[in-house]
Amino acid sequence: MDDGAIDGEVGPVERRQPCRVGGVSEQQRSVPSGIRPSGGQSVSARISPICAMSFWSPCPARSVAGRDRGGIRATRAGVNSYASFVRAVTFDHYLAGVVGLGLIRHWHDDGKANDDRLDELADAISKRDEFPFSLELTPSERSVEDGYDEWAASYDGPNPMIELEEAVVTPMLERRAAPGVRALDAACGTGRHAERLDAWGCVTTGVDLSEPMLAVARAKVPGATFVQGDIERTTFDDDAFELAVIALALCHLADPMPAVVELGRVIAPGGTLVIADPHPMGGVFGGQAFYGGIANGRRMTYVRNHRHGASTWLQAFGAAGLVVAECIEVPMTEQQILGDPVASFHPDAARAAFADLPSIWVWELRKPD
Numbered sequence: 001m002d003d004g005a006i007d008g009e010v011g012p013v014e015r016r017q018p019c020r021v022g023g024v025s026e027q028q029r030s031v032p033s034g035i036r037p038s039g040g041q042s043v044s045a046r047i048s049p050i051c052a053m054s055f056w057s058p059c060p061a062r063s064v065a066g067r068d069r070g071g072i073r074a075t076r077a078g079v080n081s082y083a084s085f086v087r088a089v090t091f092d093h094y095l096a097g098v099v100g101l102g103l104i105r106h107w108h109d110d111g112k113a114n115d116d117r118l119d120e121l122a123d124a125i126s127k128r129d130e131f132p133f134s135l136e137l138t139p140s141e142r143s144v145e146d147g148y149d150e151w152a153a154s155y156d157g158p159n160p161m162i163e164l165e166e167a168v169v170t171p172m173l174e175r176r177a178a179p180g181v182r183a184l185d186a187a188c189g190t191g192r193h194a195e196r197l198d199a200w201g202c203v204t205t206g207v208d209l210s211e212p213m214l215a216v217a218r219a220k221v222p223g224a225t226f227v228q229g230d231i232e233r234t235t236f237d238d239d240a241f242e243l244a245v246i247a248l249a250l251c252h253l254a255d256p257m258p259a260v261v262e263l264g265r266v267i268a269p270g271g272t273l274v275i276a277d278p279h280p281m282g283g284v285f286g287g288q289a290f291y292g293g294i295a296n297g298r299r300m301t302y303v304r305n306h307r308h309g310a311s312t313w314l315q316a317f318g319a320a321g322l323v324v325a326e327c328i329e330v331p332m333t334e335q336q337i338l339g340d341p342v343a344s345f346h347p348d349a350a351r352a353a354f355a356d357l358p359s360i361w362v363w364e365l366r367k368p369d
C-alpha cells in the first residue's frame with residue numbers, strides 16, 4: 001500500500017522557495033515532509049487546495065482492478081527511479097491544462113484576456129523546474145473495491161463536490177421523506193444520505209460494496225440497517241422502498257443501466273429515485289474521484305470515473321420503467337473555483353476555465369403507479 005513518501009525519501013530539509021501566489025498563505029504553500037518536488041531537494045510544505053481537487057473524468061471502460069499504476073519516480077531534474085522511462089506527473093502539467101482550458105473557452109471574447117493566459121503559461125513553463133510547478137503529483141489508480149476500502153477512514157472530510165450535491169439533493173429527498181417511509185441509500189458509502197433519511201424518520205437501509213465504508217456508516221447511523229452488496233444485484237424484494245437515492249457512485253460503473261434497472265425493481269410504484277453523479281463535462285477535462293493527495297502526506301490516488309452522457313441515462317431510465325421528474329445541472333461555485341490549486345496562482349485563469357461549467361447533475365425519477 002502507498003506510504004505516501006514520494007520519491008521514497010523522507011525530507012528533513014525545511015525549505016520554502018518563493019513562488020507567485022495569489023490568495024494563498026505561507027502556511028498553505030507548504031507540503032509535508034517526504035514530498036519531494038522534482039527540482040531535486042526535499043521540501044517540507046503543503047499546498048492545501050490540491051488535496052481538495054475533486055474532478056471527475058472520462059475514462060475508457062477498462063479495468064485496472066487492484067493495480068497501483070503510480071509507481072513512477074522519474075523527475076525532470078534527473079532520473080532517479082525504478083520506472084525511469086516514464087516522466088512523473090507534475091503540477092505544471094495540470095496548471096497548463098487549466099490555463100489552456102480558460103483560453104480556448106474564451107479565445108473569441110477578448111485579446112487582452114488571451115494574452116494574460118499566454119503570459120501565465122509562459123511563466124509556468126519558464127519556472128517548471130522550480131517548486132511548486134515541479135511538484136510531483138503522480139496520481140495512482142485504485143479499483144473501486146481497494147479505493148473505497150482505503151478511502152473510508154478519511155472520506156467524510158471536506159469535499160467541494162459533496163457540498164454542491166447536498167445543496168440540491170437534500171431538499172429533493174426531504175420533499176419525499178417522512179416518518180415510516182421506506183428509504184434506500186444505494187452505494188451509501190459512509191451513510192451520508194442515510195443519516196438524513198434516518199433523522200427524518202424514514203425506515204432506512206443502506207447498501208454498499210465496501211465494508212470499511214459501511215463500518216463508518218453503521219457507527220454514524222445506528223438507527224439504519226446497512227448491508228454489504230452490489231447495487232447491480234441486491235437481495236431486496238420488488239417494490240421494497242418508496243424512496244431511494246444513489247449519489248456519486250454510478251460514475252464508477254462502465255454501464256449504469258443494470259444498476260438503474262435494479263433500483264427501478266426495488267422502488268415501489270409511485271416511488272422516487274434520486275441520482276446524483278459527476279457531470280460528464282468535468283470528465284472531459286480529466287476529472288477522476290481523487291482522494292489522498294499531497295496535503296495529508298499521501299500521494300494523490302483516484303478511483304476511475306466513467307463518463308455517462310444524457311443518452312446513456314435516458315436509455316437506462318427507459319429500461320428501468322422510470323420517468324424523469326427533474327434534471328438539474330449544477331455548476332461550481334466561485335468559492336469552489338477559487339479552491340482549485342491553479343486559482344492560487346492565476347485566479348482569472350481558473351474562473352475562465354471553470355465558471356458556468358456543470359460539475360454534477362441530479363436526476364429525480366418517478367416510478368409510475
Ligand SMILES: C[S@@+](CC[C@H](N)C(=O)[O-])C[C@H]1O[C@@H](n2cnc3c(N)ncnc32)[C@H](O)[C@@H]1O
Nearest residue numbers: 148187188189192208209210230231247248249
Ligand atoms: C463516492 S462514494 C459515494 C458514497 C455516498 N453515496 C456519498 O455520496 O457520500 C461511492 C460509493 O459507491 C460504492 N460502490 C461503487 N460501486 C458499487 C457497486 N457496484 N455496488 C455497491 N456499492 C458500490 C463504493 O463502495 C463507494 O462507497
